[in-house]
Amino acid sequence: MLKEKIIERFSRKPLLYLLLIGLSFRFLASIFSKGFLTLDDHFNFVVDADTIASGNQLPTDYKDSPLYPSFGALIMYTSRALGINSPDYEMFTIRFVQGLLSLFVIYFVYKILELKTDKTTAFLGGFLTSTLFIIPITAVHQFEEVICQVPLLASIWILIKREKLQVLNPFIILLSGLLMGVSLILRFPMISFIGIFTIGLIFSQQTRRFIIPFLFGIIFVALTQAVINTFINGEFGYSFKRNYGWILDNPCDLFHTSGYPEGPMWRYLFTLLGIFIPPFSFLFLFAAIKGSKIFSIIGASTLAFLIAHSIIANKQERFLLPIIPILIILGAAGFISIKNYVLRKRLQTLYGMFWIYFWILNSILLIATIFHYGKKDRVEPFVFIQKQHNATGILIAQYNYQFLIPDYYLGKPLPPMFIFNDKNNFSNDIENLNKSQIDINYLVLYSDSVETDRSLFEHALRKKFKLLKTFSPSLGDWIANFFNPKYNRIKTARLFIKEI
Numbered sequence: 001m002l003k004e005k006i007i008e009r010f011s012r013k014p015l016l017y018l019l020l021i022g023l024s025f026r027f028l029a030s031i032f033s034k035g036f037l038t039l040d041d042h043f044n045f046v047v048d049a050d051t052i053a054s055g056n057q058l059p060t061d062y063k064d065s066p067l068y069p070s071f072g073a074l075i076m077y078t079s080r081a082l083g084i085n086s087p088d089y090e091m092f093t094i095r096f097v098q099g100l101l102s103l104f105v106i107y108f109v110y111k112i113l114e115l116k117t118d119k120t121t122a123f124l125g126g127f128l129t130s131t132l133f134i135i136p137i138t139a140v141h142q143f144e145e146v147i148c149q150v151p152l153l154a155s156i157w158i159l160i161k162r163e164k165l166q167v168l169n170p171f172i173i174l175l176s177g178l179l180m181g182v183s184l185i186l187r188f189p190m191i192s193f194i195g196i197f198t199i200g201l202i203f204s205q206q207t208r209r210f211i212i213p214f215l216f217g218i219i220f221v222a223l224t225q226a227v228i229n230t231f232i233n234g235e236f237g238y239s240f241k242r243n244y245g246w247i248l249d250n251p252c253d254l255f256h257t258s259g260y261p262e263g264p265m266w267r268y269l270f271t272l273l274g275i276f277i278p279p280f281s282f283l284f285l286f287a288a289i290k291g292s293k294i295f296s297i298i299g300a301s302t303l304a305f306l307i308a309h310s311i312i313a314n315k316q317e318r319f320l321l322p323i324i325p326i327l328i329i330l331g332a333a334g335f336i337s338i339k340n341y342v343l344r345k346r347l348q349t350l351y352g353m354f355w356i357y358f359w360i361l362n363s364i365l366l367i368a369t370i371f372h373y374g375k376k377d378r379v380e381p382f383v384f385i386q387k388q389h390n391a392t393g394i395l396i397a398q399y400n401y402q403f404l405i406p407d408y409y410l411g412k413p414l415p416p417m418f419i420f421n422d423k424n425n426f427s428n429d430i431e432n433l434n435k436s437q438i439d440i441n442y443l444v445l446y447s448d449s450v451e452t453d454r455s456l457f458e459h460a461l462r463k464k465f466k467l468l469k470t471f472s473p474s475l476g477d478w479i480a481n482f483f484n485p486k487y488n489r490i491k492t493a494r495l496f497i498k499e500i
Contacts, residue, residue, distance in 0.1 A: 088383050
């Protein structure tokens with residue numbers, strides 16, 4: 001009886017329950033998935049947001065839109081105005097708010113599928129968007145590739161709804177264009193998707209009449225960004241020049257990068273096969289191809305996006321994040337024809353086994369990811385120091401592991417900090433440190449000869465240090481290091497405090 005009531009309520013308000021499921025996983029991820037997943041996750045957002053929140057100007061070579069970091073800065077500024085000065089708490093708040101915003105992704109995926117297919121297919125798309133293991137964790141972290149999903153899907157939903165109603169409302173279409181423009185300036189490489197999408201509107205008889213207000217909306221956002229560039233960069237349209245100009249100035253950079261991860265053209269295809277869990281992913285991508293017949297403009301735009309990104313040498317898995325919800329829409333729609341084929345050929349058992357296999361592995365990966373502490377060995381020592389509120393000077397020795405210091409987590413005001421990178425420069429580094437007359441009371445040591453190096457610092461500084469805490473890499477960091485050690489280096493951090 002209770003089961004029947006639950007099913008009845010679920011079937012009456014499926015979208016509400018999908019949003020609640022999505023919220024629960026995003027809430028857990030916002031609590032437990034601390035740190036950052038990539039360097040850009042922190043240094044392209046947190047540092048810029050902190051700069052704005054601290055009342056400083058963004059650097060003149062800042063090439064992106066200030067919209068996203070300003071969103072983070074607003075949360076930081078509000079938190080500090082309320083007397084909450086913990087960076088750890090600030091980042092939880094940002095993660096949680098971003099998790100709430102990402103619920104719109106579930107909403108729009110459901111609504112788009114509902115308009116073009118049926119409620120069962122819409123539910124499948126919404127459930128995948130709520131629970132696919134890669135989505136909750138990336139939703140709460142600081143990726144422009146994720147935040148751009150919301151205006152992108154909102155724009156598409158408005159257009160599909162107008163197309164179905166067969167009503168031309170220029171102001172509503174203008175809003176769609178504005179949202180598409182916001183998606184573009186949040187993530188400039190989306191031009192490959194948005195460009196083909198716009199051309200598709202022109203060639204489709206049902207949407208051709210939308211093109212003028214839609215284009216006007218995109219152009220208005222682009223011009224606004226270009227004007228903002230004059231205040232930040234001193235040059236009209238600087239962001240567009242920096243993000244697109246290199247293709248014309250240095251076309252060879254399409255095929256070779258300096259310092260960025262590179263890969264073959266098929267790298268992203270393998271990445272997608274991994275995201276949707278092989279061998280089920282072969283079935284899913286085939287379904288996405290089938291779904292492109294229902295969503296032809298979206299399908300063509302997604303293909304253009306994948307081709308453009310596959311051509312460019314710089315290949316990072318996060319670049320695919322903007323189209324993951326789009327692929328879910330296409331895949332869910334395509335499963336209609338696959339299910340019909342399965343019924344005709346009486347392959348229901350095999351089909352069901354594929355889905356059971358997918359949901360079991362996805363559930364395991366989902367639990368693992370929402371509890372993943374990214375770059376724990378880099379972040380947690382500084383979180384711990386900040387919470388003590390007693391740092392007079394911090395010495396960071398990176399003798400086996402050099403990385404950019406996420407000093408944001410040390411809070412405001414930033415305590416004096418010295419970084420030792422090379423043992424061969426030890427004498428000069430110590431001399432400069434002694435000249436500063438800063439009282440070092442914390443030593444953060446990344447070393448393969450811990451006791452020897454600690455003794456060396458004790459002798460040079462005439463102080464005794466005792467081991468306070470050891471910070472080992474998280475399980476997720478270990479796994480990332482195993483699969484890609486070149487770009488996911490890990491070491492253990494040891495925190496020492498000066499003995500009184």
